[in-house]
Amino acid sequence: MFTAAPMRDDREGYGLVTRTLHWGMAALFAWQFTTGIVRVVAEDSPVDAFFWSTHYSVGFTLFCLVVLRGLWGLANLHRRPPHAGPSQERLAASLGQLLLYGLMIVIPPLMIVRAIGLGRGFTVYGVQLVAPGEPWADRATFAPLADAHVILAWTLLACIVLHAAIALYHGFVRRDATLDRMVKGSSALPLNPGPDRP
Numbered sequence: 001m002f003t004a005a006p007m008r009d010d011r012e013g014y015g016l017v018t019r020t021l022h023w024g025m026a027a028l029f030a031w032q033f034t035t036g037i038v039r040v041v042a043e044d045s046p047v048d049a050f051f052w053s054t055h056y057s058v059g060f061t062l063f064c065l066v067v068l069r070g071l072w073g074l075a076n077l078h079r080r081p082p083h084a085g086p087s088q089e090r091l092a093a094s095l096g097q098l099l100l101y102g103l104m105i106v107i108p109p110l111m112i113v114r115a116i117g118l119g120r121g122f123t124v125y126g127v128q129l130v131a132p133g134e135p136w137a138d139r140a141t142f143a144p145l146a147d148a149h150v151i152l153a154w155t156l157l158a159c160i161v162l163h164a165a166i167a168l169y170h171g172f173v174r175r176d177a178t179l180d181r182m183v184k185g186s187s188a189l190p191l192n193p194g195p196d197r198p
């Protein structure tokens with residue numbers, strides 16, 4: 001019999017809303033980091049012009065989505081599936097998630113504030129959210145925001161690669177329920193496979 005996938009998270013796995021936000025944001029982050037990588041390897045090329053033209057809009061979208069995702073995560077906090085492994089691993093998983101959220105939340109506003117502060121205004125998808133105006137200060141004053149944006153963004157990429165590697169390790173080496181719960185929403189696999197499991 002067909003049963004609709006649950007919207008909310010439960011102890012067995014992540015619901016449709018969390019999974020859509022997770023994989024949708026993963027795709028947008030892949031796009032966003034492509035714009036950053038193309039900028040580094042081919043600045044001022046036509047390919048760079050194409051990708052970079054999306055950087056502000058996709059970055060702003062990711063910021064809105066991470067706020068939504070954080071609020072949804074908090075609303076589901078007591079229903080979410082537990083982390084696998086011994087207590088140190090569960091603590092590391094929680095701290096790793098906090099670090100990812102912290103970086104995702106901090107990175108976009110640094111540049112949004114800089115753009116507005118430099119008097120350039122802020123436009124996404126052709127819609128002007130903040131009109132150009134008087135600069136609050138000169139470029140040098142806002143330089144630390146740009147430096148922090150770039151350093152934290154590459155740090156986030158490193159954290160995302162590590163996060164994906166650990167998820168694949170759970171799915172294909174340990175063969176526990178961790179990966180399935182974010183891919184399928186639930187799993188027939190145990191959360192903590194015993195030592196004699198094949």
Ligand code: HEM
Binds near residue numbers: 055058154156
């Ligand atoms: C989560 C969202 C974002 C990510 C992951 C991200 C990622 C990056 C990366 C990796 C770079 C470095 C490129 C390089 O090394 O040259 C960069 C630079 C930059 N980003 Fe973002 N970005 C995000 C959001 C935004 C937003 C919302 C804005 C617009 C207000 C923005 C504006 C810029 C600018 C102007 C630079 C060039 C900085 C410079 O070279 O001085 N970014 N971003």
